[in-house]
Amino acid sequence: MIGSPLTAKVAFTVGPVAVTEPVVVTWALMALLGLGGWLATRSLTLRPSARQTIIEMIVGVIEDQIQGTMRVTPTPYVPMTGTLFIFILAANWCSLIPGIEPPTAHIETDAALGLIVFFAILYFGIRGRGLVGYLKTFAEPTFIMIPLNIVETFTRTFSLIVRLFGNVMSGVFVVGIVLSLAGLLVPIPLMALDLLTGAVQAYIFTVLAMVFIGSALNEGRAPAKGKRS
Amino acid sequence: MNWIEIVSILAAAMAVSFGAIGPALGEGRAVAAAMDAIARQPESAGTISRTLFVGLAMIETMAIYCLVVALLVLFANPFIH
Numbered sequence A: 001m002i003g004s005p006l007t008a009k010v011a012f013t014v015g016p017v018a019v020t021e022p023v024v025v026t027w028a029l030m031a032l033l034g035l036g037g038w039l040a041t042r043s044l045t046l047r048p049s050a051r052q053t054i055i056e057m058i059v060g061v062i063e064d065q066i067q068g069t070m071r072v073t074p075t076p077y078v079p080m081t082g083t084l085f086i087f088i089l090a091a092n093w094c095s096l097i098p099g100i101e102p103p104t105a106h107i108e109t110d111a112a113l114g115l116i117v118f119f120a121i122l123y124f125g126i127r128g129r130g131l132v133g134y135l136k137t138f139a140e141p142t143f144i145m146i147p148l149n150i151v152e153t154f155t156r157t158f159s160l161i162v163r164l165f166g167n168v169m170s171g172v173f174v175v176g177i178v179l180s181l182a183g184l185l186v187p188i189p190l191m192a193l194d195l196l197t198g199a200v201q202a203y204i205f206t207v208l209a210m211v212f213i214g215s216a217l218n219e220g221r222a223p224a225k226g227k228r229s
Numbered sequence B: 001m002n003w004i005e006i007v008s009i010l011a012a013a014m015a016v017s018f019g020a021i022g023p024a025l026g027e028g029r030a031v032a033a034a035m036d037a038i039a040r041q042p043e044s045a046g047t048i049s050r051t052l053f054v055g056l057a058m059i060e061t062m063a064i065y066c067l068v069v070a071l072l073v074l075f076a077n078p079f080i081h
Helices: A023-040 A050-070 A075-096 A107-139 A141-184 A188-218 B003-040 B042-073
Strands: A010-014 A018-022
Touching: A010 A023, A018 A023, A023 A050, A023 A075, A023 A107, A050 A075, A050 A188, A050 B042, A075 A107, A075 A141, A075 A188, A107 A141, A107 B003, A141 A188, A141 B042, A188 B042, B003 B042
Parallel strands: none
Antiparallel strands: A010 A018
């Protein structure tokens, strides 16, 4: 990537619709992850095989993180947050395959993920407290805070989008610049740093989604221990 | 090269360079405080590092905003057609 990071290359066109490369990569990732998930959970048994143990461990770690962050029963939130984490991690790390750019390095993908989190906050907030109860949380702690709370709902989604986009895109961009200036093999340490950034950003996106959903559920109730945001 | 492009490149460089100062200081202080806390209470290292990561992400967003503004100025400048 050395051109403008705000535009995406067109892979092919279907009639009048131009399909860009990030879309193709995203669908390939979705197919791979879906197929992998289907294959991995096809024959679950009570006496787990090695493969099933690994998968149960991953799900257990995600449940522990949700439990530690939101202080609620993790079961309803595992599918969404787990999918978010695994998808973003796979998307950030697919730059390991030569010639493929992470779809998260384009702001459209991040905007879609951010919108998912935005509507998930609304959904879980309304489901957990009822419509009136959820609307009342905007008046916490006093009614003067209503405009600020409404603005915060949008700005935190926006910052979620821009954070993921900025981190992943800057990594890809720096690798492109160093490659064009210094040549082959020089950007390898930077690519290793990219992998670390990608993992950390996937983790942070997921944890922040959990924190936001947890605050929609718990705001104004008896303060839980170690509550944040 | 006309004035708008010169000013745009200068503005992008200044946005990133000055915009990185504050988050760098803030992240340094946050990490130092977290190290101090872990040294005092090693058993709560898990909770502290999780909170630290989330806090660092929040702080880092400020620098990312500057980066995005610099990119907008360089690649999507409304005054250059």
